[in-house]
Amino acid sequence: MKPSLLTLFLALIAPLTAAERPNIVVVLIDDMGWGDFSCFGNTEAKTPNIDRMAAEGIRFRQFYVNSSICSPSRCALTTGQYPQRWKITSFLENRASNKRRGMAQWLDPQAPTLARSLKSAGYATGHFGKWHLGGQRDVDDAPPITGYGFDTSLTNFEGMGPKLLPLTLKPGDTEPKKIWQEAERLGGPVTWMPRSKITTGFIDAAIPFIDQAAKDKKPFFVNLWPDDVHSPFWPPVEKWQEGKHGQYLAVLQEMDRQFGKLFDHIRDTPGLRDNTVVLIFSDNGPEPGAGSAGPFRGKKGTLYEGGIRSPLIAWGPGWVNREKVGTVNEASVFAAFDLAPSLLKIAGVEASTAFDGEDLSPTLLGKADASRKAPVFWRRPPDRKMAGTPPVPQPDLAMREGSMKLLCNYDGSEPKLYDLAADPGETKDLAAEQAETVARLAKAATEWHRALPADRGPELGAGS
Known part of the structure; x- marks a missing residue:
């Protein structure tokens, strides 16, 4: 007996099952330039683990973030809206400085968030890494990261909740030193570990979370937002370099090495490889004297291309158009606030808010070359x-x-x-x-x- 038209229609509009919903991992690197991955033209340093993700996915060359500095860029990514709507227009600092610049002290917990939308649809949600949307310096009454739709979190000195704090060591030191000690009052437990290994610390927390979600047969959404490659630069002592730029390159390469553990785990684990989408990009342009903006003018803090254009890699063997694997998208113009509606569409989750971003999911998965319609x-x-x-x-x-x-x-x-x-x-x-x-x-x-x-x-x- 043939199915009725009504049955076919209901099947088309039915929510995706857990097995059909992709796992989502967003890797947001801190203060990295457009030209810093070797797959985006860096000839001074190699990033083989990220380059492999690019070779197995798609590179986008006209992708933007929504601010040239960290907190508002992260706000746009998190909410799918212009950060100005939430009065987060520069990096969140101490209470007096935020007030002086006419800014909020933290992201309003009533703001829409990608994590909250996915959690309401059955996703396990975790944030591992820098937050910088509230809870830093003397701002110790901000909401916890879990107040924004995350089941669990592990952060650094710029967020409320459990955290990893840095021990620094340079050649000639006999004992490591603590920095950002005052951040202990922003939530715990606190784990002190070498600054050069903190990216691994976040990865080592994210992997068990991922595995538990898979065991529970739940799709997962994970933010993996390292401190790297933000200054001050603390590569391993044995990889120490002279000068700001040399130190930056050493940290960049060490970050790539550490991310290999996460990428290999997803790639090599049955049930994860073909049902996980990984996005990799930077929150803003490079600090002057450190990273490279490639052919573009401007650096972090400016509105020229070097401050706001970001390298983007989309990886997902079971989701990305196979004919586009290993290619470079030169044409599509879109921005970080477009990712929230796009990822919700891919996950089959109905948006419950109005976004400034647009659904570019076909572009993100290599099934179209469309750009944003609006400027x-x-x-x-x-x-x-x-x-x-x-x-x-x-x-x-x-x-x-x-x-x-x-x-x-x-x-x-x-x-x-x-x-x-x-x-x-x-x-x-x-x-x-x-x-x-x-x-x-x-x-x-x-x-x-x-x-x-x-x-x-x-x-x-x-x-x-």
Whole structure:
């Protein structure tokens, strides 16, 4: 007997079973440049474990994060919304500094989160690594990380709850030293371990969580957000290098080596390899003098491409289009806040909130080359008006529409316009030649800026 049309329709709209829902691992590296993976062009250091993930997955060359600095970038990824909506527009610091810059003290626990949506659909959820969305310095009354939809968490000195804290050792030291000791009051238990091995510490906590979820026949969502490759740089003593850049490269290579344990475990475990999606990218551009932005202008804290464009690798043998494995997507333009709606779609979970991000799941899995339909907008961190050596004033706003990128001040003044298709390095300003385009884009950027909660960027930048 043939199934009725109603039966077929109900089968199409039925929620995915646990076995059909992918496990999701998001690896968010700290302060790494677009050009720092060797599979993205680094010739000074090798990242073979990450390169293998790229060879077995897809590389995206026009992927963006939603801020040029850590906390707001993480906020956008977590919520699927512009971080300005939640008044997190620069790195969260001490209470007085947050207030001075017109920012919240922590991410509002009422904010939508990817973890909470997945948990409500039956996922086991864990956060392992840096948080930096509340609970740092003297801000000791922030919500715990588990208040945002995670079943368990293990963090560093910038989050509430159990944590790993760093012991540092350099050549010639006879005893390790403790740093960030005051973070012990931000939750426990606290484990002190060598700073050069903390990425492994987070991985060693994540793997049993993953295995337990698999044993319980539950799909899992894991954030693995290492401290690496953020300064100060503490590679193993035997891999010590001279100079900031050399130390950075040593930490980068050691981080890649440590991640091999996680990637191999997923790849080599029956039941995980073909039902896990892994995303790997950075939260913002590189610290000046450390990492590389590749061919792009600008570094961490600026709105030029080097500050906001991130390398992205999507891996998932059972989910990524096999014909696209090992390829590079040069065309698709999207951003970190698009990942929340995209991953929910892949997981078969109905979104319960309105996102600023868009569902780009077919693109993420190599089944399309679509880009976002709406432009992407950025606002500079309120405390980062000046950058460079010698320091020069930086644009306050940026937006990308199609191949065109506009940068301007809060009021639309001093516009700069670049065609990124022809000029990805932002070397030729077309503003004087394309006045109508500038006027239209500047209007859109300033209206976006005014529509969102303000920080104190205009005041802090006035005297720069």
